[in-house]
Amino acid sequence: MVILIDFEVKILDENDLIFVSDLRNLGVQRNVALTLVYLTNVKEASSREIEIGTSLRQPEISLAITFMSEHEWIENKMLKVNKKGRPLKVYSLSVPMEKIYAFYETKAHRDYEESIVKINQLKELVQKENEMN
Known part of the structure; x- marks a missing residue:
């Protein structure tokens, strides 16, 4: 059956x-x-x-x-x-979805801050390279 x-x-x-x-x-x-x-x-x-x-x-x-x-x-x-x-x-x-949104908002802020740090490191490297030449 x-x-x-x-x-x-x-x-x-x-x-x-x-x-x-x-x-x-x-x-x-x-x-x-x-x-x-x-x-x-x-x-x-x-x-x-x-x-x-x-x-x-x-x-x-x-x-x-x-x-x-x-x-x-x-x-x-x-x-x-x-x-x-x-x-x-x-x-x-x-x-609630608000908690999930907050997770991704925090992640976006963290990713942004990490990107800014990397950009500043690149700027410093270029500046040092320019000073050496």
Whole structure:
């Protein structure tokens, strides 16, 4: 006997893809941006639902989940689907998007400061080279 499970999966729409594009412009990896946007639209989702909704492949989702877990942006729980078989792992955002924005804002400031330091080092090298000649 085969039992089919009927479920709905949210598919990212045009506005979601604009959101993804904006995140990408902030330096967010594509797989992380797509997964983040997907999870902002649903209460919780399995890896398979994320795969269908974002058109990402399973390895890309795993990398995104790992990255977000390391930053404590998501939580997961095991959900019993039926009495037999493995429980299903579902993911949900555990922090507001503002905290994630703050992470990337801090990163952008840090990257900017590092760039300025490198530029100043280059200027000093050129200046020393010019003084020697």
